[in-house]
Amino acid sequence: MSEERQIQLEVLRYNPETDSQPRYQTYTVPCVNEWVVLDALNYVKENLDPTLSYRWSCHMAVCGSCGYMINGEPKLGCKAFIHEYGDHIRVEPLANFPIERDLVTVVEDFIAKLASVKPYLIPKEDKPISAGEFRQTPAELKKYKQYTLCINCMLCYAACPQYGLVPEFLGPAAISMAHRYNQDSRDGGRDQRQEVIATDEGVWECSFVGACSEVCPKHVDPAGALQQVKVASTIDWYKEHLMPWVKK
Amino acid sequence: MAKSNKPIFWGLFAAGGTVTAFVTPVLVLLTLFAAMGFSPDLFTYEHLRAFAHNWLGKLVIFGVILVSLWHAAHRLRVTVHDFGVRADAVVAYVVYGIAGLGTLMTFVYLLRI
Numbered sequence: 001m002s003e004e005r006q007i008q009l010e011v012l013r014y015n016p017e018t019d020s021q022p023r024y025q026t027y028t029v030p031c032v033n034e035w036v037v038l039d040a041l042n043y044v045k046e047n048l049d050p051t052l053s054y055r056w057s058c059h060m061a062v063c064g065s066c067g068y069m070i071n072g073e074p075k076l077g078c079k080a081f082i083h084e085y086g087d088h089i090r091v092e093p094l095a096n097f098p099i100e101r102d103l104v105t106v107v108e109d110f111i112a113k114l115a116s117v118k119p120y121l122i123p124k125e126d127k128p129i130s131a132g133e134f135r136q137t138p139a140e141l142k143k144y145k146q147y148t149l150c151i152n153c154m155l156c157y158a159a160c161p162q163y164g165l166v167p168e169f170l171g172p173a174a175i176s177m178a179h180r181y182n183q184d185s186r187d188g189g190r191d192q193r194q195e196v197i198a199t200d201e202g203v204w205e206c207s208f209v210g211a212c213s214e215v216c217p218k219h220v221d222p223a224g225a226l227q228q229v230k231v232a233s234t235i236d237w238y239k240e241h242l243m244p245w246v247k248k
Numbered sequence: 249m250a251k252s253n254k255p256i257f258w259g260l261f262a263a264g265g266t267v268t269a270f271v272t273p274v275l276v277l278l279t280l281f282a283a284m285g286f287s288p289d290l291f292t293y294e295h296l297r298a299f300a301h302n303w304l305g306k307l308v309i310f311g312v313i314l315v316s317l318w319h320a321a322h323r324l325r326v327t328v329h330d331f332g333v334r335a336d337a338v339v340a341y342v343v344y345g346i347a348g349l350g351t352l353m354t355f356v357y358l359l360r361i
Contacts, residue, residue: 204254237255
């Protein structure tokens with residue numbers, strides 16, 4: 001049943017070329033309950049104010065572009081249904097990131113961190129194509145499949161108080177992604193990734209607040225991945241320092 | 249970037265968390281029972297003293313107290329950080345210092361039994 005209603009959409013606006021600081025602008029949006037917050041933003045852009053800037057692409061929680069703070073909580077605009085909210089909805093850019101313009105954030109820091117953990121398969125040994133594919137059992141696939149669901153939406157970075165306090169922190173998604181490849185039976189790159197993630201600014205900056213897993217729209221459970229990385233890195237440490245004669 | 253040395257403390261923290269999760273509730277329950285006048289024969293002073301007199305008993309007691317202390321110390325360090333105190337090095341020295349002192353005292357007192 002489509003019930004029409006009017007909402008007050010309060011959006012953070014900021015244009016670094018003309019504004020000295022961010023401000024809020026409220027739009028009255030007629031919408032139906034089946035809409036998501038992204039629909040309301042699109043309505044504003046098409047009908048009320050074409051200058052509003054925000055990122056979005058797929059409208060189906062796959063591309064990870066439309067992360068905003070919605071009533072103070074990191075959410076995907078395309079997964080936040082209007083009917084879950086009252087008549088006043090506040091939309092702000094993702095917390096812990098600098099604002100580029102309006103709801104668009106500067107994401108270079110995250111992209112660099114993601115790249116630093118080498119989030120791709122590094123085969124143990126090169127195999128000629130004629131040798132066939134790398135085979136994997138369902139059990140081996142299950143070990144890492146959950147972590148492949150990450151869409152790099154950065155909600156976990158907006159939710160993480162540690163990342164807010166310590167910008168150098170590698171953060172939930174990057175470490176989960178490293179864990180995803182470390183758990184892959186076809187991969188041999190763990191030693192290279194450990195150099196990045198087993199550092200003070202890597203997994204050890206995490207104090208297991210767990211907010212990342214609460215806000216993750218794809219149920220990746222980054223907090224769980226980070227705890228597993230801590231256990232594995234601790235075992236590494238004791239092996240390296242107490243049993244240096246044991247080859248890894 | 250060098251690899252972190254935090255695993256030393258985190259290892260004790262994780263072990264302590266696991267141990268205290270199982271042991272502490274039991275100790276609390278037994279203490280409550282004793283306070284209410286119900287303490288089975290097994291937990292009389294003589295029996296507990298005999299347990300602490302035995303080397304294996306000493307080792308168990310030392311292990312439980314050691315990991316619990318270091319667990320509490322690390323938890324406190326992180327909590328203080330979460331509360332916004334930005335003096336991690338000082339906090340670390342204080343809380344680990346207390347845990348270290350407690351470990352030493354446990355060692356000495358157990359040897360004297």
